Amino acid sequence: MPDNTLRVLQITDCHVSAAADTPYRGLNARAEFEKLLPAARTWSPDLLLLTGDLAEDGSDEATAWLAARLGEFGVPMLAVPGNHDEAEVLAQHFPLSSVDAPLVHDVGDWRLVLLNSARRRKIDGHLDDDQLDALAAAVNPGSGPAPDHALVALHHQPLPVGSPWIDRYPLQSPERFWSALEGSRCRAVCWGHVHQALELETGQVNALAGPSTAANSLPGMEKFTLDPRGPACRGLLLGPSGQVSTEVIYAEG
Numbered sequence: 001m002p003d004n005t006l007r008v009l010q011i012t013d014c015h016v017s018a019a020a021d022t023p024y025r026g027l028n029a030r031a032e033f034e035k036l037l038p039a040a041r042t043w044s045p046d047l048l049l050l051t052g053d054l055a056e057d058g059s060d061e062a063t064a065w066l067a068a069r070l071g072e073f074g075v076p077m078l079a080v081p082g083n084h085d086e087a088e089v090l091a092q093h094f095p096l097s098s099v100d101a102p103l104v105h106d107v108g109d110w111r112l113v114l115l116n117s118a119r120r121r122k123i124d125g126h127l128d129d130d131q132l133d134a135l136a137a138a139v140n141p142g143s144g145p146a147p148d149h150a151l152v153a154l155h156h157q158p159l160p161v162g163s164p165w166i167d168r169y170p171l172q173s174p175e176r177f178w179s180a181l182e183g184s185r186c187r188a189v190c191w192g193h194v195h196q197a198l199e200l201e202t203g204q205v206n207a208l209a210g211p212s213t214a215a216n217s218l219p220g221m222e223k224f225t226l227d228p229r230g231p232a233c234r235g236l237l238l239g240p241s242g243q244v245s246t247e248v249i250y251a252e253g
Contacts (some may be wrong), residue, residue, distance in 0.1 A: 006110050006238040008196045009045035009149070009249075011070070012192030013053040013212035016086065018061035025226065029056065029214040031229040032066070033191065035251040036213050037069070043235050043249055047075050047107065049194035050094065051210055052082025052155030060089050067093035067155045078105055081118045082155040082192060083125070083169075102134045109240040111147045111185070113138045115154040125156025125171040125193075132180045139184035149242040152181070159207055161194045162220050169193070170229055181205065187242045190234070196227070197234060206244045210234045 014033055015024045022029070034185060048070055055062035063085070070077055070181050080103075081087040081093035087099045096103060103114040113135060117125035127135075139150045156171040157177065181189075188206040196215045198209040211232035217224045237245040 003188040004240050005030040005106060006107055007044065007046045008049050008236040008238060009040060009043060009047075010049045010051060010190055010208075010210040010234040011040070011213055012051040012210040012233070013082070013195055013214060014066055015053055015212070015214040016062045016218060017056045018059040022056070024056055025215040025224070026052055027215050029231070032215065033066075033069070033213045036231040036233060036249075039249050039252045040233055041073065045073065045075055045235070048073060048077045048241065049112070049153055049190065049236075050077060050079035051153055051190060052080050053084045053192060054079070054082065054090065055086075058086035058089060060085055060092075063089050063093045066092055076105075078103065078112060078114055080114045080155050082152055083118050083123050085118065086214045087116060087118065098167050102138060103132055104138050106147050109147050109149055110238050111138065113150055113152045115152065117154040117156040125154070125174055127171065127177060128152075136180040136184070137176075137183060141185050141188045143207040147184075148185060149238070150184065150186045151236075151238065152186055153219075155191060156193050157191050157209060158189065159200050159202065161196070161198055161200070161209060163194065163212075163217065165198065165217070165221065165223050166194045178202075188236070188238075188244045190236070195224070197232060199246070206246070208234065208236075208246060211248060
């Protein structure tokens with residue numbers, strides 16, 4: 001990749017709670033997150049992309065703890081809420097987040113568009129017409145001066161991932177989402193929610209599910225089945241000509 005490649009670290013599904021010792025799927029979410037931090041720092045990202053379910057209980061305390069730990073990277077932090085987050089609380093601690101409208105953030109040759117697919121008291125996801133219209137305008141090649149390439153991020157999966165336990169809670173009406181991207185400058189779509197790292201085929205768009213920093217499942221399982229490889233995150237290398245390269249980063253050791 002050229003020197004002006006944008007290094008994006010996707011962190012998702014941290015599920016930390018206000019009380020530090022609260023278990024998540026039999027693990028300590030904060031401790032699992034801390035295990036991953038050294039490897040994440042070594043990757044030296046230019047920005048952090050946070051794709052939801054950061055706080056298991058949606059609390060101010062949990063969100064503030066995570067913002068403080070991630071703030072130590074010293075790079076911009078872009079966030080979307082997940083079904084466990086409180087969007088307004090998230091925005092207080094991560095000002096570059098999508099709440100009522102998409103967040104559009106331009107960096108060099110890339111435009112990042114963040115969508116809020118979460119709905120209060122719902123596990124599955126939804127994007128209303130206003131968000132989809134704004135998305136189409138943000139990634140349409142004819143929408144005026146803008147970077148040549150776009151990455152779109154949301155929490156809920158817009159494609160089936162082959163794991164029944166989580167595929168029952170997808171983004172609803174995903175065809176409307178993909179329709180908004182037709183003929184666009186979008187090169188990659190990233191999401192969380194599914195607790196596994198996957199790269200799916202969607203024609204010209206890289207479709208990427210991010211792994212959880214708390215607990216992941218082995219892919220293709222009927223029920224959540226703990227992946228022994230432990231906490232992980234995804235590194236994305238976004239090249240100036242629209243190239244997308246990606247790797248999964250696990251805790252050292």
